[in-house]
Amino acid sequence: MKSLGSIRRAFAPWNDPGAKPYIHFDKVTKKFGDFTAVNDLSLAVYEREFFALLGASGCGKSTLLRMLAGFEEPTSGRIMLDGQDLAGIPPYRRPVNMMFQSYALFPHMSVEKNIAFGLKQEGMPKAEIDKRVAEMLKLVKLEPFAKRKPHQLSGGQRQRVALARSVAKRPKVLLLDEPLGALDKKLREETQFELMDLQQELGLTFVVVTHDQEEAMTMADRIAIMDKGQVMQVATPAEVYEAPASRFVANFVGNVNMFEGKVAERSGSSVRITGGTGAQIMVENAGEAAKDADVAFAIRPEKIRVSSKRPADAVNALQGEVYDIAYLGDMTVYHVRLDDGQMVRAATMNATRVVDDPLTWDDKAWISFRPDAGVVLTQ
Amino acid sequence: MTNVALPAADTATAAQKPLPARLAAAFVSRLVIIVPYVWLLFFFLIPFLIVFKISLSTTAIAMPPYAPVLGFGDGISGFIDGLKQLSFDNYVWLTQDALYFNAYITSVIVAGISTFLTLLIGYPIAYGMARAPASLRPTLLMMVILPFWTSFLIRVYAWIGILKPEGLLNQLLLGIGVIQEPLIITNTYTAIFIGIVYSYLPFMVLPLYSSLEKMDHSLIEAAQDLGCQPIAAFWKITFPLSIPGVVAGCLLVFIPAVGEFVIPDLLGSSRTLMIGKTLWTEFFTNRDWPVSSAVAIILLLVLIVPIVFFQNAQARAQEAGR
Numbered sequence: 201m202k203s204l205g206s207i208r209r210a211f212a213p214w215n216d217p218g219a220k221p222y223i224h225f226d227k228v229t230k231k232f233g234d235f236t237a238v239n240d241l242s243l244a245v246y247e248r249e250f251f252a253l254l255g256a257s258g259c260g261k262s263t264l265l266r267m268l269a270g271f272e273e274p275t276s277g278r279i280m281l282d283g284q285d286l287a288g289i290p291p292y293r294r295p296v297n298m299m300f301q302s303y304a305l306f307p308h309m310s311v312e313k314n315i316a317f318g319l320k321q322e323g324m325p326k327a328e329i330d331k332r333v334a335e336m337l338k339l340v341k342l343e344p345f346a347k348r349k350p351h352q353l354s355g356g357q358r359q360r361v362a363l364a365r366s367v368a369k370r371p372k373v374l375l376l377d378e379p380l381g382a383l384d385k386k387l388r389e390e391t392q393f394e395l396m397d398l399q400q401e402l403g404l405t406f407v408v409v410t411h412d413q414e415e416a417m418t419m420a421d422r423i424a425i426m427d428k429g430q431v432m433q434v435a436t437p438a439e440v441y442e443a444p445a446s447r448f449v450a451n452f453v454g455n456v457n458m459f460e461g462k463v464a465e466r467s468g469s470s471v472r473i474t475g476g477t478g479a480q481i482m483v484e485n486a487g488e489a490a491k492d493a494d495v496a497f498a499i500r501p502e503k504i505r506v507s508s509k510r511p512a513d514a515v516n517a518l519q520g521e522v523y524d525i526a527y528l529g530d531m532t533v534y535h536v537r538l539d540d541g542q543m544v545r546a547a548t549m550n551a552t553r554v555v556d557d558p559l560t561w562d563d564k565a566w567i568s569f570r571p572d573a574g575v576v577l578t579q
Numbered sequence: 580m581t582n583v584a585l586p587a588a589d590t591a592t593a594a595q596k597p598l599p600a601r602l603a604a605a606f607v608s609r610l611v612i613i614v615p616y617v618w619l620l621f622f623f624l625i626p627f628l629i630v631f632k633i634s635l636s637t638t639a640i641a642m643p644p645y646a647p648v649l650g651f652g653d654g655i656s657g658f659i660d661g662l663k664q665l666s667f668d669n670y671v672w673l674t675q676d677a678l679y680f681n682a683y684i685t686s687v688i689v690a691g692i693s694t695f696l697t698l699l700i701g702y703p704i705a706y707g708m709a710r711a712p713a714s715l716r717p718t719l720l721m722m723v724i725l726p727f728w729t730s731f732l733i734r735v736y737a738w739i740g741i742l743k744p745e746g747l748l749n750q751l752l753l754g755i756g757v758i759q760e761p762l763i764i765t766n767t768y769t770a771i772f773i774g775i776v777y778s779y780l781p782f783m784v785l786p787l788y789s790s791l792e793k794m795d796h797s798l799i800e801a802a803q804d805l806g807c808q809p810i811a812a813f814w815k816i817t818f819p820l821s822i823p824g825v826v827a828g829c830l831l832v833f834i835p836a837v838g839e840f841v842i843p844d845l846l847g848s849s850r851t852l853m854i855g856k857t858l859w860t861e862f863f864t865n866r867d868w869p870v871s872s873a874v875a876i877i878l879l880l881v882l883i884v885p886i887v888f889f890q891n892a893q894a895r896a897q898e899a900g901r
Contacts, residue, residue: 291804304798317802
């Protein structure tokens with residue numbers, strides 16, 4: 201069986217036509233004065249989903265989150281949560297909790313008081329609060345730090361306190377605003393997996409806002425890629441990466457090489473694309489690009505082979521010369537300047553310690569790729 | 580391998596710098612700390628000692644009006660004779676006349692009530708300023724400081740014009756029919772409270788503003804997100820976090836208010852007994868420098884002891900829960 205990208209878990213309510221969305225943004229617009237932060241946006245998130253809103257700063261993703269939390273009201277449109285219209289419900293009555301980017305830990309309260317804060321507001325009996333707080337401390341592995349104040353903790357520990365505080369009330373939805381933004385790279389990678397485990401363990405619906413695509417790809421079941429207040433594509437990480445819907449998405453997520461051209465010939469699902477300077481590219485499963493349409497062929501660097509000679513079996517091969525080489529340890533990235541001047545980025549996994557066909561700066565080189573290695577984009 | 584040893588050799592030479600050079604370097608780094616201490620020595624400690632010495636003298640019809648005048652005109656033995664004449668009689672006198680004790684108590688109470696009123700009025704102002712759009716804040720700040728550009732005396736005088744029976748306030752209230760008889764405000768404690776609150780409001784607002792302004796608004800959002808209504812969020816988050824500003828503002832108002840002389844003199848009645856006025860009377864009317872110096876020294880102790888105690892407590896609290 202073939203699959204697009206690797207499969208993580210068999211959870212795909214979005215493919216089930218009978219499934220009811222848990223959170224539903226229905227034609228939501230949010231304006232701040234003249235500025236439109238969110239523009240006629242519709243989006244469905246399903247129960248127990250780990251959903252990521254990915255976009256550059258100012259794309260409206262945080263506004264979307266804040267509208268869900270109740271800190272902003274939509275200018276028009278509706279937001280439904282579990283069948284309930286959220287309009288007019290203040291933040292302190294919404295069954296959602298948020299983990300803030302700055303963590304927003306109360307500096308004058310100890311770790312356990314911070315975690316207990318929301319439960320106290322609920323009027324939960326003290327014995328139960330203590331039990332829940334202990335449970336939360338165990339969950340985030342902070343039992344020895346219960347009595348400490350936030351300023352006595354490291355960045356990673358503070359992040360976990362913020363997390364424990366926001367899940368302590370067992371909200372219907374947990375909103376995470378750049379949850380790992382303040383952590384260093386190594387800690388961030390560890391915490392990504394911790395967050396995923398936590399979500400599985402608690403069975404909550406997570407909506408995370410991030411500008412870090414790696415973070416979104418690692419954690420989320422589905423990603424919504426946003427730009428200028430609109431959703432460009434909603435799909436699983438693998439679909440977003442391997443089958444981007446547009447040039448914007450292809451460019452935004454990961455590295456990509458883009459060849460602009462025209463569809464010269466179409467037979468079945470395969471097309472032949474002619475580039476500006478006559479380069480020919482054969483693509484299988486090319487979607488619905490019609491003959492003579494202006495299209496872009498997008499291919500990821502790791503799907504391109506670099507060699508000193510043209511591989512005999514190659515369907516698509518273009519000639520150029522090595523312009524730059526970056527050796528990253530696990531892989532080597534080549535920048536190859538094609539004869540028509542276009543720069544191509546190719547990444548080769550360093551699967552062996554000894555390289556058979558070494559290339560160096562200014563060497564003549566061929567780049568080659570399979571006809572199903574890239575996608576044809578019409579938008 | 581030899582290269583590796585080089586940096587170690589470098590540090591060795593650094594440690595073996597000649598002693599004078601190291602002393603000079605240490606001196607320069609200390610100089611920064613020495614400057615404020617020298618300032619305090621010359622403009623606080625030495626004047627304090629002079630006043631303290633006068634408080635131990637006796638009055639004399641002379642110039643200056645006290646004896647002994649310590650000096651070396653009669654040699655060392657004359658100086659020692661002078662020292663022998665000093666006594667704590669003036670302090671004993673302060674305890675024997677209830678006037679002084681009452682004046683201290685009244686001053687502390689008046690200053691305490693005024694400080695509380697200033698906090699009550701200043702907090703909402705500071706809060707509003709801190710929540711105002713960032714572009715508006717410098718203007719608001721300017722408006723708080725603006726009254727300082729007019730003479731303090733003139734501003735207090737102006738209040739007489741406003742508060743007196745035929746003054747602006749009474750005319751306004753009579754005009755709109757709220758009252759039938761003019762209110763008697765001048766020459767009462769109410770007038771003193773109004774004067775102190777008005778004059779010292781900026782000293783309350785500024786530290787409050789600075790502690791409220793730097794507070795992260797997402798803390799309030801977090802509290803609301805966790806189910807806290809806005810008013811409860813204020814008392815559970817905003818207010819506790821602004822306590823350093825509250826303390827600083829209260830001290831800045833309370834300390835000068837205790838020794839305040841101009842406001843009770845102009846706005847209060849002649850019967851108003853406050854320590855600043857007592858001190859003034861002793862000094863200028865009775866020309867009793869030694870007693871007025873003793874009054875001043877006691878006033879200083881009355882103020883300093885609780886403040887030092889309070890600041891220590893606060894420093895410890897801050898150490899524990901920043």
